[in-house]
Amino acid sequence: MIPLLLRLLLLDCIKNFLVKYFGPLGYFLGLEVTHSDASLFLSQVKYAHDILSHAGLLDSKHVATLLATTDTFLSKGVLFHNPTLYRSLAGALQYLTITRPDISYAVNQASQHLQAPTTSHFQLVKRILHYVKGTIAFGLTFSKPTSTTIVGYSNADWARCIETKRSTYGYSIYLGGNLVSWSAKKQPTVSRSSCESEYHAIANTTAKIIWLTHLLQELRALPMARPTLLCDKKVLFF
Structure with a gap:
C-alpha cells in the first residue's frame, strides 16, 4: 500500500510540477530509508x-x-x-x-x-x-499488506495529570498492518469519569480515521472494507 501511495503522489507531482527523479530515497531531513523487495524501513x-x-x-x-x-x-x-x-x-x-x-x-x-x-x-x-x-536502531517497517484495512486503537488514562486532573489519551492507526498515524496528548478538558475520557479519546481517533479515509479516497486507494476502531477490547465499526 505505501509504495502504491508513493507512486500515486509521484505521478501527481509529475503532472503538475517540474520534478527530477534522483533514484530511490535514501536519506531526507534526518530520515533514513532502507529498501528491500518486500518492505521499507524508516529510521533516524x-x-x-x-x-x-x-x-x-x-x-x-x-x-x-x-x-x-x-x-x-x-x-x-x-x-x-x-x-x-x-x-x-x-x-x-x-x-x-x-x-x-x-x-x-x-x-x-x-x-x-x-x-x-x-x-x-x-x-x-x-x-x-x-x-x-x-534502541537507536529502532524504526518503522512498511511491508506489502495482504489486505488494505484500516484499524485504529484508542485508550485514555483518566486524570493522569495530578495538578490539572486532565486525562491523557493516545491512539494508533494501522493501514494494512502498517502503522501510519499515532499520537499521545493531554486532553484539553477535564473528564468527570473514566468513561467520559474514553469517549473523548474515541472521538479524536475517529476524526483522524475519517481524515485518513478522505486522503486515501483522493489518492484512489481507499480500502473496500470499513475501518475498525478498538477501545478497551470493544470493537466499533464505521
Missing part, C-alpha cells in the same frame, strides 16, 4: 546519534524502560540551571518521534514543562535519551 539512527552527542551521553549506559512506575510530573521543584538545553533536547526528541512512536508518551510528558523545567524534568529527558541509546 544518525539523528538520534547527534542528539546523544549534543547531550554528552554517547558513552552512557542504556535503560530498558522509558519511565519508572513511580514517576510523577509536577511543575514545582528546583528549576533546572540550563532551560535552553532542556528545550533543545525536548524539541529534538519530538522530531525523533516521527519514526519512534514508542517514545511519544514520554516525550509528550517532557514537553509539557518547557516554560519552567526543573531538575526532575531534566532527569526524565536524560532517561529518555538513555533508552534511545539502547
Whole structure:
C-alpha cells in the first residue's frame, strides 16, 4: 500500500510540477530509508546519534524502560540551571518521534514543562535519551499488506495529570498492518469519569480515521472494507 501511495503522489507531482527523479530515497531531513523487495524501513539512527552527542551521553549506559512506575510530573521543584538545553533536547526528541512512536508518551510528558523545567524534568529527558541509546536502531517497517484495512486503537488514562486532573489519551492507526498515524496528548478538558475520557479519546481517533479515509479516497486507494476502531477490547465499526 505505501509504495502504491508513493507512486500515486509521484505521478501527481509529475503532472503538475517540474520534478527530477534522483533514484530511490535514501536519506531526507534526518530520515533514513532502507529498501528491500518486500518492505521499507524508516529510521533516524544518525539523528538520534547527534542528539546523544549534543547531550554528552554517547558513552552512557542504556535503560530498558522509558519511565519508572513511580514517576510523577509536577511543575514545582528546583528549576533546572540550563532551560535552553532542556528545550533543545525536548524539541529534538519530538522530531525523533516521527519514526519512534514508542517514545511519544514520554516525550509528550517532557514537553509539557518547557516554560519552567526543573531538575526532575531534566532527569526524565536524560532517561529518555538513555533508552534511545539502547534502541537507536529502532524504526518503522512498511511491508506489502495482504489486505488494505484500516484499524485504529484508542485508550485514555483518566486524570493522569495530578495538578490539572486532565486525562491523557493516545491512539494508533494501522493501514494494512502498517502503522501510519499515532499520537499521545493531554486532553484539553477535564473528564468527570473514566468513561467520559474514553469517549473523548474515541472521538479524536475517529476524526483522524475519517481524515485518513478522505486522503486515501483522493489518492484512489481507499480500502473496500470499513475501518475498525478498538477501545478497551470493544470493537466499533464505521
